[in-house]
Structures are given as structure tokens and as C-alpha cells.
Amino acid sequence: MINKNWLHKLISIQEELDSRQSKILENQAELDRKYLFATVPDALTDNVEHTLTDNVEHTLTDNVEHTLTDNVEHTVTNNVKDFWHHQRFPHLKPLQVFSVSFLERRINLVTDSINSGSLYGGVGTAIIFCTLLAKEWDCKLRVITRTEKADEKNFFDVLTANSISCNQNVEFIFASIFESSDHDIDVCERDTFVTTSWWTTWSTIQSISTEKIVYLLQEDERMFYPHGDEHIRCTQILSNTEIQFVVNSQLLFDHLIYDGFYNIKTKGLYFEPSFSKNLYYPESIERKDAKKNFFFYARPNNLRNLFYFGLEVIEAAVYRGILDIDEWELFFVGKDIPQLKIAGFYEPKRIEGLTWSEYAKFIRSVDLGLCLMYTPHPSYPPLDLAASGSVVVTNRFGLKKELDIYSKNIICKDCNLESILQGISEGIKISHDQVYRSKNCEENSILQDWKISFKDVVKHFGVN
Numbered sequence: 001m002i003n004k005n006w007l008h009k010l011i012s013i014q015e016e017l018d019s020r021q022s023k024i025l026e027n028q029a030e031l032d033r034k035y036l037f038a039t040v041p042d043a044l045t046d047n048v049e050h051t052l053t054d055n056v057e058h059t060l061t062d063n064v065e066h067t068l069t070d071n072v073e074h075t076v077t078n079n080v081k082d083f084w085h086h087q088r089f090p091h092l093k094p095l096q097v098f099s100v101s102f103l104e105r106r107i108n109l110v111t112d113s114i115n116s117g118s119l120y121g122g123v124g125t126a127i128i129f130c131t132l133l134a135k136e137w138d139c140k141l142r143v144i145t146r147t148e149k150a151d152e153k154n155f156f157d158v159l160t161a162n163s164i165s166c167n168q169n170v171e172f173i174f175a176s177i178f179e180s181s182d183h184d185i186d187v188c189e190r191d192t193f194v195t196t197s198w199w200t201t202w203s204t205i206q207s208i209s210t211e212k213i214v215y216l217l218q219e220d221e222r223m224f225y226p227h228g229d230e231h232i233r234c235t236q237i238l239s240n241t242e243i244q245f246v247v248n249s250q251l252l253f254d255h256l257i258y259d260g261f262y263n264i265k266t267k268g269l270y271f272e273p274s275f276s277k278n279l280y281y282p283e284s285i286e287r288k289d290a291k292k293n294f295f296f297y298a299r300p301n302n303l304r305n306l307f308y309f310g311l312e313v314i315e316a317a318v319y320r321g322i323l324d325i326d327e328w329e330l331f332f333v334g335k336d337i338p339q340l341k342i343a344g345f346y347e348p349k350r351i352e353g354l355t356w357s358e359y360a361k362f363i364r365s366v367d368l369g370l371c372l373m374y375t376p377h378p379s380y381p382p383l384d385l386a387a388s389g390s391v392v393v394t395n396r397f398g399l400k401k402e403l404d405i406y407s408k409n410i411i412c413k414d415c416n417l418e419s420i421l422q423g424i425s426e427g428i429k430i431s432h433d434q435v436y437r438s439k440n441c442e443e444n445s446i447l448q449d450w451k452i453s454f455k456d457v458v459k460h461f462g463v464n
Helices: 004-039 042-088 122-137 152-161 198-205 229-238 250-258 262-267 307-319 356-363 380-387 417-432 434-442 455-462
Strands: 097-099 106-111 140-145 170-174 185-187 191-195 213-217 244-248 268-271 292-298 328-334 349-352 368-370 391-395 410-413
Touching: 106 122, 106 198, 122 140, 122 152, 122 191, 122 213, 122 244, 122 455, 152 170, 152 356, 191 198, 198 213, 198 229, 244 250, 244 262, 250 262, 250 268, 262 268, 268 455, 292 307, 292 380, 307 368, 307 417, 328 356, 356 380, 368 380, 368 417, 380 391, 380 410, 391 417, 410 417, 417 434
Parallel strands: 097 185, 106 140, 106 191, 140 170, 191 213, 213 244, 244 268, 292 328, 292 368, 328 349, 368 391, 391 410
Antiparallel strands: none
């Protein structure tokens, strides 16, 4: 259905075209009459004048009608498409940009939000990467958020927590996907756009040349969806041969290549994430509380985290006496965690909305964790826990068979009930053996400095 404003506009266009058509016909007829009266015998004048006027009238009417119909059809089709496309895929709304003559380099981080609910893991990594790249290039940095206005303090808190200084000029812009932005985004020849998901990449390449885009890829994002519209659009972005990819971990990089994305092998680099020693380290002071702490990574709305399978595992562990609740305090840590009871009587403690520093402090108190991730990436929580001296159980997936390349305190098991329960039993045993557990932690291969993590990547872009 065309809205009223658009209908009024169409009527106005039609009236203007009718008026112009009428004037053209009158002028043309007058010129034709003068010409005919001067050159044609009187007997033929009436017939020729009538025939010519009819032909002109017919031709002009057809042209005007055809042009108007084409314009209206094209415009209405585009508006209808824009309407249903935006309704169905709001995150794919193109960036609204205009060109300026600006000769300096600038890095643009495009992400949904940098506010508290979105800050951990991938977004924090993107902030760190863009800051280090801006330092390497000695250029300005701009943060473009799509779903929320940026809490600017969060940006600098991430850097401070990871011992990274930022002397660059940082600008923050909210380019809303839900409503008109405060202003369009100025772009220049030397802008580089670092996108953080397939949808921010999609929306950016509608307005920006692909050679200016660096896609920071931190998961096989196809696995966020069933095989449908989002899945195919994500696949199209991952298959783009012109985009440059920076991939989080060799495991994910190898998985994507193994799955046929040879363009990522050609135009991609990978890095291993870091876990700052200022945040993630074993607590040296013995806790006074008698119980040990069990951590469950609980995100029911992130399906790849297998929330309900995790509940099944924990409940079975309690029923079978593997997890003795007189000895263990159960903490569910994540987002959108429902209130529930394990085995019908035990209510775990729920933790949400922590700052990065608060989260790290809690992680240092954990003895054993269960972190399920039904994707090829190791995910950050198992590495957070292992870097802090904890033991953690996670699941295998594809090429992700073992994670002892990072730490011997990470136990990988097949993704079925009995295997994960066996992993929890092994994890409990290690958690009680403080000497063995500490030795494993000391031998960790987990990086602790983001400058080392991104050294090769930043160097690569520094010479390009």
C-alpha cells in the first residue's frame, strides 16, 4: 500500500506532466499550422493539420504515460522493497554517507553497540584492534554504532583494563538502523572501515567500496541461524573475494578454509586472542568460604551456547552425586538467565551485567567451569577461566578436538551427556589437586598481551 504522502506526490507529478503536455501540444500545433499554411495548398490543409495533430498528440501522450508509468513503477517498487526489506532485516540498513575532501587516514569501527550488554569478548577485541591499528597509522579513529548511542566511557575502560593507551582523537557517531540518524556520515578517500559482523559488513558495502573494508570475523556466523535468509546472506558476505578478513584464532581460520572459503585463505589473516595478566590470573589468597565455585556459561538466547543441554548435564551431575551441592556453589553467568531450580530444589546464583573488571574478579574465584559452544571457535570464557587458574570443561566441534594448545586445564569432550559428565568428573578431580592444577596454569600457552596478538596483523596493514 502506498502511503498518503507518496500518493499526493504522485498526483502532483501527474498534474504537472498534464500541464506540460498540454502546452507542448498547443505550441507544436501552432507551429505546424503556420508551416502548412505557408507550403501546402488550401485543399490539403485541413486533412494534413488534423492528421499531424493527432499523431503529435498520440505520440506525446504515449511518451508521457510511458515515462510516468515507468518512474512510478520503479519508485514504488523500490520503496516497497525498502519497506519489507527493512522490516525483515533492519540490521542491513545501509550506512548513509556523503563524500568530503579529507586527505588524512581514518579508521572507522562499525558495530552494533559498545554499551555494557555488548561489551565482552568480540566487541572489546574490535575496540583493541582498531586502537592499535590507529596507533600504527597515527590516524584518527571513529566509532560508528548502529543500535545504541555509544557509552564513550566503555571504550576507554576496555583499553585501560587491557593496559592499552589511546592518544588518538576518537569520534563517536550513532547511525541508527531504526530511525533517521542525526546526520549522515562523512567519508573520504583514505577511510578504512572495520566491520564486526556479517550484517555490519553488508550494510557498509552498500555505501563503501569493498577494498576499504576489513571484516573482523570472530565466529562462523552462519551458525547463528537455521538454513534460511540470514544464513544465505551471511554466506554471501563470507564468500566475498574483495573483502579483507581478520579472523579470531587459527582454529576458526582453518575451519573456514576447510569449509571452502578459499577467499579467506587468500585475503585473510588470523590472530590469537590475549587475556591480560592484569585481569586474568590465579588468586594467590586462599578463599575463606568452604565451598568451591562452579561456573556455568548461561546464555539461553544464544543458541550455540546450548543452555538447555547444559541444564541437563548439571542436573544429571547433581542427581548422580558428581556435583555435590554441599561442596559446590553453582553460579550461572551470562545474560537473560531465567530463575530456575536444579533437581527441583537447588536454585543457582545468577550473575549478569558485570563490568569487565568485575567479571574478571569473579572469574578468578572459580574452581571449575562448564562452557558449551556449539561452533568451531574455542570462545572466550574457557580461555578466561584457564588464564585465571580454573579448570574448565567444553565440547568438541569439527576441527575443535582439543584445546590443550592453550591450557591443559581445558578439558574437551564429545557433545553428549555421558562424555560431558565424564569431563566434569575429571575437572573436579583436577580442581582438588592444587599442585597439578597450578602446574598446568603455569604452562599455559594463552597470550597475555594484545600487542603481541595483533603484531603481525597490524604490521600487514601498516605496509598496505
